[in-house]
Amino acid sequence: MFHAPALRSWISSSRSPIIMASKSKTHRLHQLSGTALQSIAKRPRTITTESYMKDAFANYAGYLNELNEKRERVVKSSRDITINSKKVIFQVHRISRDNKEEVLKKAEADLEAVKDQYISRLVKELQGTDFWKLRRAYSPGVQEYVEAATFCKFCRTGTLLDLEELNAGLLPLSDPAIEPLQINVFDYLLGLADLTGELMRLAIGRISDGELEFAEKICRFSRDIYRELTLVVPLMDNNSDMKTKMDTMLQSVLKIENACLSVHVRGSEYTLLGSSDPSFLMGVPDMQS
């Protein structure tokens, strides 16, 4: 169970806190108070007004060092998750009617690798604690992973990968003795908001390749996500970044709808030109009727 920063437990878990503090680039002051503490234990203490302060602060320093170092490791691991999740997304964008199976197989394998290599690293660094405290450190990576995973799933099955299923997949990464890393609802929703951007790119790309049905499927899917989110976003804590994403999301949805409209309205013209590559139509201004 996660517990609030108990300095007590931090101290009791490390017999010599001063030594722990000094593992970070030997700070002379730390070592000084280290010797002071140890020798004080052995002989009657001569009270100087400052030694009690320094002893206490040596402990606080150790605590902060440990926290900050953990935070840095979490940030690094979050970056790895981001980079590799983006690669999965790029891979999925290669998809077309002809290579769907091949592209998706690779993407799904890469996604598994992100989970097994990079998310497991995050799990290791967090050690089952400070999930909320350090959320800002790993949230970007997790959001990107959500984006990649939901993107893959949509292209595979046309449905939304839900949070429960996503988290079930993460459970095996954590030692059963500790609190498992689970994606929280906020990171899931933030990742979902970014997903619509990728869906927009995918839709435009598919239209260029003449895959109109697929584009329309993307259109319906994006609309659904957007609509559901409008009901949920107002309830989120600290939702200012989500609100901005909602604006962007609406733009994406509009672009998809308009692209589908163009094709729909000019549908007959596609067949007329006998072209499986109507991309040249994208730049044509509206005809006066």
Place this chain on the structure above:
Amino acid sequence: MTGGETDAPASMEKQFEDFRVKLDEAGSLRERIRAVVNEIESITRLMHASLLHVHQSRPLSEVLEKPKAQVDGLKELYGRLAEVLCECPGEYYRFHNDWRSETQTVVSLLAFMHWLETGKLLMHTEAEEKLGMNQAEFALDIEDYLIGLCFLSNEMPRYVVNQVLAGNYDCPRKVLRFLTDLHAAFRMLNLRNDFLRKKFDSLKYDLKRVEEVYYDMKIRHLANGDSAEDNGTQGQS
């Protein structure tokens, strides 16, 4: 366009419905937290106002009487906060921002009162004791405590000035000693570029200001002889 379904698939609907329910619950929890925090804020305002009398050189026991009585009220409120948080174990830091700055203020007031009485620095564990924040699931965040100490230091220059005006010429030396020690202690911390770091920087300016007052007095031979070491107990005349 194939006349598609106008509704999202049932599974999508259900998931988002679940989200709405959970977020609603968190929202009401948050409202309850806010209610307790507002009460904490009221008490701290009263305590602060009482303590401001110290700038008008009222006798210390008189100044401290009301605030000390109010500490129990604070302890009770933090107890209520702990109870609310018990309902969502592990989410202390999810809601932390809702009581963070109020708690920093509380720490600074407690530390000021402690210093006025004993001349010593209130320790983290002592602060936890006073507020009943020494439970496993509900503790005093170290950074909140440290920031509270910086707020304490911010009060010192003004205190010194007013004490001198009231004829307490011993004060600057004592405060200077205390702030120098505090500053030295803070320098042991490796701080990153965050709010705590900013507050630590302000501590330097407080120290400098008190040094100036002390120096002004010393060169005019107004300060008491500081050859005698005191044990840090604060006596108010």
